[in-house]
Amino acid sequence: MTSADPVLYEQDGHVVTITLNRPDMRNPLAEDVIAALISALLRAEGDKAVHCVVLTGAGKSFCAGGNLNEIRKLSAEKTPLEIADWYRDGIQRIPLTFETLSVPVVAAVNGHAIGAGCDLACMADIRICGEGARFAESFLRVGIIPGDGGAWLLPRIVGHARAMHMLLTAEGVTAKRALDWGLVTEIASDADLLSRAQALAAAIAAQPPAATREAKRLMLKARAQSLADSLAEAAVMQGVLQQAADHQEAVAAILEKRKPSFEGR
Structure with missing residues (x-):
């Protein structure tokens, strides 16, 4: 594992921290990141010494969502059916992988969780965030819909009306509103977020x-x-x-x- 890896996997005792590692691009879910993230999740699931996972992003953002350059190229070069296949074979594998996990996952949301990044946070079992976190179900801003499970995930967490508000306005949601709406269970200072998430994971890992x-x-x-x-x-x-x-x-x-x-x- 090197600093150039798209996803970092670090184990401390029974807790694994998985970090999206494209901070210069705000950790978009590009194809190499998708593959590496799924691999890391399955590695943790298959290791019975891992009792809890923390998922976070390197740098100042959790995840900026889809890679717009990849999406633009996809729109220009592929037919609608080919685009559908790209979703099924690519980003949709992430929520389907989460659905198979028995190991608990805590998302430590630092900074922006935008579009598919917001949906990625929703795939975790528990979400906590930093004071500067901002969530947005912002797909309509670029003329598309949640293709990665957000329409299924978000209403189950915040309720139908609030999920519709987030989707149809594409407005950003602050950390305080995310806490009020039940999108996160806790707000930590930005500096203490990761250590707090790891402490929470350690408390989970201490159970049978x-x-x-x-x-x-x-x-x-x-x-x-x-x-x-x-x-x-x-x-x-x-x-x-x-x-x-x-x-x-x-x-x-x-x-x-x-x-x-x-x-x-």
Whole structure:
């Protein structure tokens, strides 16, 4: 891994920080960044020693969205069907990858999260931001719509009316409004944002890791299930987890008033 890599992958204990690394361009989701980001996410998912991921951007912006130069070239050179294929084979692989992840992801939104960058933040399980953060679902400014899942993601986080407000006005949303609307759960100072996100990730990573991944799976599946189906899923998961060593260790540690030591099983 070098400073020239489009995405950086750094592990500290059970927490991995994935950083979009094109700060001179405000970290757009160019083709090389898309491929590297998906690779990094799948690497973290496949490593059972990773209990939580922090996603952020290098420099002064989280992610400026799509690469406008690539989009202009695409519009000039490809047919509508070829453009559709480009989306399916490119940027749409990001939300579909997030949908498969059991490892929790915390987005640390520094500076601008614009267009596809706003949607990328929405793909995380938890978002916190710096005081100078600004979000915008700004696709209409360039005459297109969210092609990367924003129309599905954003209303589930902030509600239909607020998502429509963001989409149809293309207005920027400040950190304070993002907190008020539930787009983020916390605002940190810009200087402390990454350390605060990593501390939050460490708190998540301190939970029993297998149960944490199953809890996330349960929550994700529940979005498309009836209550009865979700309860049935939970019953099966609970039956397995309550026979696991980490559950027994957690209960013993609470009763014995000591710190638990989990093995991931």
